[in-house]
Amino acid sequence: MFLFLIHAALMVxxxxxxxxxxxxxxxxxxxxxxxxIHKTIGLTGGPLILLGAVAAVAAVASTPEGHHLRTPHTWLGVMTVSAAIITPILGLLQFRFPQKVGTIRVVHRLFGRLLNLMTPIAIFLGLRVAEII
Ligand code: HEM
Ligand code: HEM
Incomplete structure (x- = not known):
């Protein structure tokens, strides 16, 4: 239970x-x-989400069944965690590859928006699976 609380707190x-x-x-x-500010909060938020995912895997592993990735929350969760890692990396890559800046920028913007669409849904489904709402 404690690990699930850590998971939820890190994710939120x-x-x-x-x-x-x-x-x-x-x-x-x-x-x-x-x-x-954009860079600092983006580079802090991404790792927090990653730590939240580690806590989730540990929490599920510590349950008697221990079955990973079995509900829609966990599937959307994996996509959200991936986007939370890819988005800040794309943000940084804009400065590494100036010749490709146009493409990277478009993809960064798209991922940043998609990520922020997925997070509230993932939180909602997480609260449902935890039977809080
Ligand atoms: C954006 C926010 C969130 C993301 C990306 C996320 C991601 C994940 C992932 C990837 C797992 C799978 C772990 C595994 O199967 O090994 C998981 C499991 C879980 N998460 Fe979240 N989570 C989020 C928010 C929340 C919140 C707010 C709660 C509420 C307490 C929550 C409760 C749970 C529960 C209970 C499980 C285990 C579900 C099961 O085994 O079917 N999550 N989460
Ligand atoms: C996960 C965290 C991040 C999210 C959600 C995010 C999201 C976004 C979004 C949505 C935009 C476009 C805004 C608009 O079109 O109105 C943007 C622009 C930008 N981001 Fe990020 N970003 C993140 C992290 C980073 C990081 C770490 C950097 C590295 C410095 C960065 C650099 C930039 C730059 C330079 C732009 C301006 C691009 C342009 O002129 O359109 N971002 N970001």
Missing amino acids: SGCLLLFSALIVAMTQRKKRWWLK
């Missing part, structure tokens, strides 16, 4: 940071500080 905190990264990128781009 990570999602709030990823949502803030999206909001900063979409609304604060005229401010001088936007990229620094």
Whole structure:
């Protein structure tokens, strides 16, 4: 139970940071500080989600059945965790490969938006599977 609580807490905190990264990128781009804040919260949110996934796997492994990836929450969860890793990497790659910046930027924007669409659904399904709502 404790590991499930850690899982939920890490995921919710990570999602709030990823949502803030999206909001900063979409609304604060005229401010001088936007990229620094966007980058910092994006690079903090991603690892929190990854740690949340480690906690989830450990939590499921510690149950008597120990069956991984058996509900829609866990399938969407895997996609969400993947996007939370890929999105900040794409963000950084824009500066590494200036000749490919156009394509990387389009994909980064798409992943950033998709990620923030998936997170509330994953949280909702997680709360359902935990029978909290
Ligand atoms: C964006 C947020 C979330 C993501 C990406 C996520 C991701 C995952 C993943 C990948 C697993 C699979 C672990 C495994 O099978 O080894 C999992 C399991 C689980 N998560 Fe989440 N989770 C999130 C939020 C939550 C929340 C808020 C709760 C509420 C308490 C929650 C409760 C659970 C439960 C109970 C399981 C075990 C479900 C089962 O075995 O069918 N999750 N989660
Ligand atoms: C997971 C965290 C992140 C999310 C959810 C995210 C999301 C987004 C979104 C949605 C946009 C486009 C905003 C718009 O079109 O109005 C954007 C732009 C941008 N992001 Fe991120 N991002 C993240 C992490 C990063 C990181 C770590 C960097 C590295 C510096 C970065 C660099 C950029 C840059 C340079 C732009 C501007 C691109 C342009 O001019 O369109 N992002 N981000």
